[in-house]
Amino acid sequence: xxEPNNVKKIQRLQQLLDVEEFTIKEMQETGTMYxxxxxxxxxxxxxxxLISSCTDVIRxxxxxxIQMLRSGKYLVSxxxxxxxxRSDKLSDIEQLIxxxxxxx
Numbered sequence: 001x002x003e004p005n006n007v008k009k010i011q012r013l014q015q016l017l018d019v020e021e022f023t024i025k026e027m028q029e030t031g032t033m034y035x036x037x038x039x040x041x042x043x044x045x046x047x048x049x050l051i052s053s054c055t056d057v058i059r060x061x062x063x064x065x066i067q068m069l070r071s072g073k074y075l076v077s078x079x080x081x082x083x084x085x086r087s088d089k090l091s092d093i094e095q096l097i098x099x100x101x102x103x104x
Contacts, residue, residue, distance in 0.1 A: 039059065074087055
């Protein structure tokens with residue numbers, strides 16, 4: 001748990017452990033926004049690769065994250081950061097993550 005002092009969030013995440021079928025709304029509730037430097041500092045050793053125009057990151061349960069870019073777009077990178085999907089809508093990228101990892 002990266003936010004040990006956020007009691008409300010911890011309680012909500014514990015409630016989500018008991019959910020039989022995880023919905024996209026519940027996935028979205030797990031999201032926490034970080035300034036790029038703070039996100040990179042969460043990881044000992046080598047942090048996940050972020051592109052140079054990334055300013056902020058939203059991290060979700062399971063370690064999935066979305067990069068927020070200077071252009072106003074959102075980016076999810078695939079394995080190794082080689083390919084990804086960009087969109088003007090955060091909800092489109094969240095749906096992609098949900099479909100690929102939580103609802104697959």
